[in-house]
Amino acid sequence: MIVQYQDAYWNPELQQMEMCYEFIDDAEKTFAEGGAPDPLQRAIDATDAVFFHEMGHMVVDIYDLPITGREEDVADQVAAFMLLQPGEDDRVDAESVDVLLAMADLFDMWGQAAGDPDEAAYADVHSPDQVRVYNLLCWAFGADTDGNAVIVDEGWLPEDRAVQCEAEFDQINNSWITLLAPHLKE
Numbered sequence: 001m002i003v004q005y006q007d008a009y010w011n012p013e014l015q016q017m018e019m020c021y022e023f024i025d026d027a028e029k030t031f032a033e034g035g036a037p038d039p040l041q042r043a044i045d046a047t048d049a050v051f052f053h054e055m056g057h058m059v060v061d062i063y064d065l066p067i068t069g070r071e072e073d074v075a076d077q078v079a080a081f082m083l084l085q086p087g088e089d090d091r092v093d094a095e096s097v098d099v100l101l102a103m104a105d106l107f108d109m110w111g112q113a114a115g116d117p118d119e120a121a122y123a124d125v126h127s128p129d130q131v132r133v134y135n136l137l138c139w140a141f142g143a144d145t146d147g148n149a150v151i152v153d154e155g156w157l158p159e160d161r162a163v164q165c166e167a168e169f170d171q172i173n174n175s176w177i178t179l180l181a182p183h184l185k186e
């Protein structure tokens, strides 16, 4: 059985994030079945990235932030924004990229297990899994086109999309810096 976001979510009534142990167990099983060399580590990484996705829902809710895209896509953008901030050397941290790509990998496996999207998948509040995978790959590449060149070199992300990813990530980055600026504390 494939368990999705019911096991990790922002609860607006209780104002709390819920990350269930079942989520990480299920991710570990999914990675093990997919032949990942270290399924537990991959599951921990993917769950870390999902934490930042849920944090996206949290900040939109508690700061009442204006958004003009579907909130699930916005939450994926927040995960990318949080994990792809450059360090003092101006490079994106490789471990944080792995964390984001583990979430992309998990969505990829869910998507493959589910087969072609059906009406329910197209109508869902989440974009279809494979769409989310390509978004995450695009933003990781766009945040550091040299450091993450493997994403294009290995053919994970089509060239037609890749050429736009630096601009796409810049736009997300600038938008979230603007949205969060009034709430940031030193």
Ligand SMILES: [Zn+2]
Pocket: 005, 053, 054, 057, 072, 075
């Ligand atoms: Zn969500």
